[in-house]
Amino acid sequence: MSHSFIDRRVAAGLTRHISTTSGRTVPVLAPFTGDVLHDLPVSQSSDVTDAYARARHAQLAWARAGFRARRRVLLRAHDLLLARRELLLDAVQSETGKTRGQAFEEVFQAASVTRYNALSARSVLRGERRRSGIPLVITTRVRYRPKGVAGIITPWNFPLSLAAMDVIPALAAGCGVVQKADNQGALSILALRQAFIDAGVPRDLWAVVTGDGNFIGGAVTEHADYVCFTGSTATGIRVAQKAAETLTGASLELGGKNALLVLDDVDARHAAADAVYACFSSLGQLCVSTERMYVHRAVAGPFVREFVAATSRLTLGTGFDYSADVGSLTSQAQLDRVTAHVTDAVSRGATVLAGGRARPDIGPYFFEPTILTGVTSEMECFAAETFGPVVAVSIVHTEQEAIEAANDSDYGLNASVFSGSGRRGLRVAAALQAGSVNVNEGYRGSFSAVDAPMGGMKRSGVGRRNGAEGLRRFVDAVTISRATGLLQMPRTGSEFEALAGPLLLLARLLKGLRRR
Structure with a gap:
């Protein structure tokens, strides 16, 4: 068919x-x-x-x-x-x-x-x-x-x-x-x-x-x-x-401005392949996709090389089959926003390591998956959500520096930690200010866990779905209580006086039994 x-x-x-x-x-x-x-x-x-x-x-x-x-x-x-x-x-x-x-x-x-x-x-x-x-x-x-x-x-x-x-x-x-x-x-x-x-x-x-x-x-x-x-x-x-x-x-x-932390114990090639999907699935038009990446300097060289190479190999296409790795932006408004963010960053000194161009030869709203370095606070894409295929890569010197940079945002929807140690990844994940955190995965772990709550902190929202x-x-929770008739609840001063002692004894007894 x-x-x-x-x-x-x-x-x-x-x-x-x-x-x-x-x-x-x-x-x-x-x-x-x-x-x-x-x-x-x-x-x-x-x-x-x-x-x-x-x-x-x-x-x-x-x-x-x-x-x-x-x-x-x-x-x-x-x-x-x-x-x-x-x-x-x-x-x-x-x-x-x-x-x-x-x-x-x-x-x-x-x-x-x-x-x-x-x-x-x-x-x-x-x-x-x-x-x-x-x-x-x-x-x-x-x-x-x-x-x-x-x-x-x-x-x-x-x-x-x-x-x-x-x-x-x-x-x-x-x-x-x-x-x-x-x-x-x-x-x-x-x-x-x-x-x-x-x-x-x-x-x-x-x-x-x-x-x-x-x-x-x-x-x-x-x-x-x-x-x-x-x-x-x-x-x-x-x-x-x-x-x-x-x-x-x-x-x-x-909204979100989701961070991915790459620690110094990762396998560079494997982590880079996973990071590509975290950033560019649905061409970045996903509230939980990665737009900021903090890479430990000890693995920065090999990781960034692998990340750029894997991104450059992505196939853009319009097929109604499984032949393409990434598709199109959805509208002219999306294309305009992504183009504006990249143009602004480059004009202010950012460097394009991969992508950076619209691809009208494929379709009217196609834009290449883009990796930027040298993104600074005066650039539009530094703190504002791009909602497109653009990720800013920064090099950090310590794990703590990566955590602090990830948390330095008005948003707190999703975050990711890549580490060679599952225990270390979970420890770092616990320090991140986001409603969901994925270890060695971009977003699909928490997104697919429909038995677990999903939602944002800070300006990323209130309440939880799933x-x-x-x-x-x-x-609406409705509490319904019924008097059993075993003991008449006090109604008058004399009745309170008679029951005050037994009720105080009951309170102490319940505490001793650890009954809530």
Whole structure:
């Protein structure tokens, strides 16, 4: 079977389920060619309001259906994702310009997230007994109640993975979803959603709206019972402010300026090959990819030579197969930003060791994976997120210097440590200020660990997705206590006087028994 750009008829079939009454469409371009891929219907604020109303109605029955019924549906969806993988791969490549291999990572991640949440939701959210203040006299339980309908805003760069990591735990927890999809990733999201609809998720339960976030983003946040946002720090702050107006909870995964530390005990060739993927997967358009590298001077010579050589060997391509190592930037805006960062750095004295050029001979938005040295604080790419295939390599003299340089950032999303000693790598990892840290891997260890929380520190965000923490975002904890009648709780002064002594004795006894 041959694979290529999503057919316009397939696109039309998917986009007919967008919540829209505006009658307007916008062209979506194919990054590989710059041609119009399809015309996307766009929503307006009233469509968002209507989508929430329908989702709320559907959510009531979905929540009452229970964990077992939801698990069956989600596991069927898991199987459909795998069965429809080629369509999903075609959609991701068509919209984002990724290689086939990096699109496959998305499909695999979406399936993993679905399987985890389907199988874990009951054990994480079924509720539990808690120790009461006065044992036997009071019993206490915690129950978890679905929040309602979540508003989820996702970007274009990882449409399947980032949608799945927020939408699927919301569904597993018994919530509905109104998702604002970036125009450039809408087809991939709609193909993902269709698998869940066909598996048994009510169509109204998971609504998709599209359009300019400046016009409909506020409505998505305003009506939500919980908000998830993935994107830039600047926009995330605005989303948080909007959510705060209604005291709505939010999780925000925002920007990063991720550091990779290369210690003096690495195998230079092996570490360089892993570092290349850490920096240039999806052409750097990944919130957890590496943009800063600190290399110990003892291995700097051989490591940098191997790193430059491995980067220069990367194959750029537009194939809908596994022939290319890296693909395209996704838009003209991305190309402009990357070009501006490299031009600014070079004009201020940075040196290009590899790449540094746009490649219009391959496609309109292609840019070579680029290694810079001599990057200083007055350069734009020193502290600001490039979100493209540019890494700044700096030489450090000690392990502590590398740790301090890595932590000297407003961001704290992801970091990496390469070391010949696993124990040493873990020790250094514990000193880094980031929500996730990978040892001898760039980002895929933590990114793929769907049983573990993922999120940022500092200006890289608040809240966590994945794991039990990711599920519990979408529920309210409700404490229910009951008086057993074994002993009447004091109500009057004389009753307090009579029970004060026994209660003090109980407090001392519980401490002696180490009972919380």
